[in-house]
Amino acid sequence: MADNATDACDVKSMDDIMALCKRRGFIYQASEIYGGVNGFWDYGPLGSQLKKNLRDAWWNDVVMLGCGGKPGPDGKPVRIVPVDTCIIQNPKVWEASGHVGGFNDPMVDCRETKSRYRADHLKCLGEKGDTEGQIYAYIENDDASYASARKKLDRYKKRALSDAEIDTCALTELGNAELAITVGPDAKEVGTLTPPRAFNLMFKTVLGATGDAEIDKAYLRPETAQGIFINFKNVVDTTRVGVPFGIAQTGKAFRNEVTPRNFTFRSREFEQMEIEFFCHPDEAKAWYEFWRDWRMAWWESMGLKGENLILREHDRDELAHYAKEGAGTSDIEYRFPFTAPGYGELEGIADRTNFDLKQHQEHSKKKMEYHDTTRGELLPNGQPKGEWYLPHVIEPSAGLDRGVLAVLCEAFTPDPERPSGVVMKLHPRLSPIKAGVFPLVKKDGMPEVAEKLRAELHQRFGRLGAIEFDEKQSIGKRYARMDEAGCPFCFTIDGDTMTDQTVTVRDRDTLSQERMGLDKVGDFLAEKLGV
Numbered sequence: 258m259a260d261n262a263t264d265a266c267d268v269k270s271m272d273d274i275m276a277l278c279k280r281r282g283f284i285y286q287a288s289e290i291y292g293g294v295n296g297f298w299d300y301g302p303l304g305s306q307l308k309k310n311l312r313d314a315w316w317n318d319v320v321m322l323g324c325g326g327k328p329g330p331d332g333k334p335v336r337i338v339p340v341d342t343c344i345i346q347n348p349k350v351w352e353a354s355g356h357v358g359g360f361n362d363p364m365v366d367c368r369e370t371k372s373r374y375r376a377d378h379l380k381c382l383g384e385k386g387d388t389e390g391q392i393y394a395y396i397e398n399d400d401a402s403y404a405s406a407r408k409k410l411d412r413y414k415k416r417a418l419s420d421a422e423i424d425t426c427a428l429t430e431l432g433n434a435e436l437a438i439t440v441g442p443d444a445k446e447v448g449t450l451t452p453p454r455a456f457n458l459m460f461k462t463v464l465g466a467t468g469d470a471e472i473d474k475a476y477l478r479p480e481t482a483q484g485i486f487i488n489f490k491n492v493v494d495t496t497r498v499g500v501p502f503g504i505a506q507t508g509k510a511f512r513n514e515v516t517p518r519n520f521t522f523r524s525r526e527f528e529q530m531e532i533e534f535f536c537h538p539d540e541a542k543a544w545y546e547f548w549r550d551w552r553m554a555w556w557e558s559m560g561l562k563g564e565n566l567i568l569r570e571h572d573r574d575e576l577a578h579y580a581k582e583g584a585g586t587s588d589i590e591y592r593f594p595f596t597a598p599g600y601g602e603l604e605g606i607a608d609r610t611n612f613d614l615k616q617h618q619e620h621s622k623k624k625m626e627y628h629d630t631t632r633g634e635l636l637p638n639g640q641p642k643g644e645w646y647l648p649h650v651i652e653p654s655a656g657l658d659r660g661v662l663a664v665l666c667e668a669f670t671p672d673p674e675r676p677s678g679v680v681m682k683l684h685p686r687l688s689p690i691k692a693g694v695f696p697l698v699k700k701d702g703m704p705e706v707a708e709k710l711r712a713e714l715h716q717r718f719g720r721l722g723a724i725e726f727d728e729k730q731s732i733g734k735r736y737a738r739m740d741e742a743g744c745p746f747c748f749t750i751d752g753d754t755m756t757d758q759t760v761t762v763r764d765r766d767t768l769s770q771e772r773m774g775l776d777k778v779g780d781f782l783a784e785k786l787g788v
């Protein structure tokens with residue numbers, strides 16, 4: 258299932274991670290009993306709670322606490338309000354945003370193997386001294402594909418190529434050759450790749466049961482951002498917020514990815530957590546830097562640390578259509594097992610300038626300008642005259658499913674010393690099971706005491722995750738299950754509990770076992786969960 262999985266000794270095995278996800282109910286293939294459907298994934302009981310915990314952490318820290326209470330570059334609290342907008346909007350939204358005209362991936366088909374590749378994922382194995390313009394494609398970051406392309410290159414150098422093998426198409430994304438001899442990464446023959454063609458990534462649908470496919474067509478949103486932009490005026494007019502402020506939204510987005518791959522990393526249905534932060538154009542740079550750094554710190558606080566997480570400023574040629582000259586764009590990237598030693602994008606932080614508001618203003622003919630009563634020259638009464646402007650927007654746009662995948666990959670820790678052979682070191686805040694409560698044996702009143710403790714903990718922490726009661730199998734097997742589920746603490750009721758009212762607490766990560774009073778368990782857990 259995992260294309261490109263790299264199983265180098267210091268890289269975790271993607272196959273093992275996926276197997277655990279299936280075995281423990283984190284993530285299943287969508288429509289599995291019917292053979293699956295490419296690019297779609299379902300979350301099981303543990304996975305959906307983990308995903309909810311990550312979404313809630315984002316919502317709490319971003320929306321409720323306004324960047325965790327950290328003051329903005331203006332020294333004031335950061336103000337963020339939420340919205341929840343529709344997946345289907347008027348198709349004109351996507352014309353204005355540029356998605357209808359420009360949301361395309363150039364794709365290359367292999368005539369021999371029928372595989373399809375993103376043109377920007379294929380690399381040229383050109384060599385100085387080879388026949389002018391030769392191109393041998395291989396998949397970036399894939400050693401096997403590189404080695405196979407190398408072999409083909411050597412083979413073809415030994416004989417003359419026929420005209421039929423020489424494509425006159427120039428794969429400009431691969432190189433600037435006018436005569437290109439293309440070799441698909443998995444093909445045996447040469448000249449098998451078509452020129453790149455653009456595929457629009459938006460899913461189309463038809464409105465109304467008897468709708469006309471062309472007249473009544475609509476699109477599933479490819480990003481949640483546009484629902485925010487088109488409601489900018491509504492939010493300003495109906496609340497007390499004023500620029501600078503942000504609007505946040507979480508929700509599903511859909512992209513008909515041509516090559517969905519790498520587990521949930523590139524899916525066709527996925528969830529985003531997006532903020533559009535509106536500010537005065539003069540303050541855009543300061544807010545961009547603020548958001549970039551705060552978002553990086555936030556991912557670290559979710560347990561993604563060290564050299565697996567990087568902040569990468571975009572090169573000029575990577576800038577999106579809305580990024581103005583010199584405007585900042587950076588990605589927070591994680592080193593997934595399938596990208597290692599490279600990195601994959603978790604979140605993009607972009608200065609979108611006033612591109613989107615301007616586009617919607619032009620297309621809808623509705624004024625999107627903001628009247629800032631705190632600016633402008635001072636009137637004789639000492640009050641500012643006010644200034645009309647289109648705010649600039651800083652957009653921290655994160656993928657929730659990619660976040661969950663990164664957290665799962667980071668947590669996955671092989672440990673041959675444990676019966677499970679692996680432990681999921683999830684951050685306690687994210688763990689879907691917050692605690693396990695186990696009677697050592699199923700007698701002598703232990704199950705009753707354990708059940709009472711479980712009920713108390715459930716009452717206090719149940720909104721954050723499960724409190725698991727388990728009395729089946731040996732205690733070692735129960736710990737092993739909890740290790741694989743990423744449960745940070747297990748409390749065991751044993752013979753001593755019945756006499757001295759103490760329990761054993763087992764720490765998932767250190768494996769330490771300490772005794773504490775039954776009445777101290779709740780506060781201990783609260784402190785560890787940070788609530």
Ligand code: GAP
Pocket residue numbers: 479480481482512514521522523524525526527528529531602603604605652654655656657658659
């Ligand atoms: N509004 C800006 C925007 O949508 P993007 O870089 O296309 O920007 C933002 O997407 C985030 O959404 C990405 O950083 C990634 O985490 C997530 N994402 C994008 N496409 C995805 C896909 N096919 N599958 C899973 N997550 C995806």
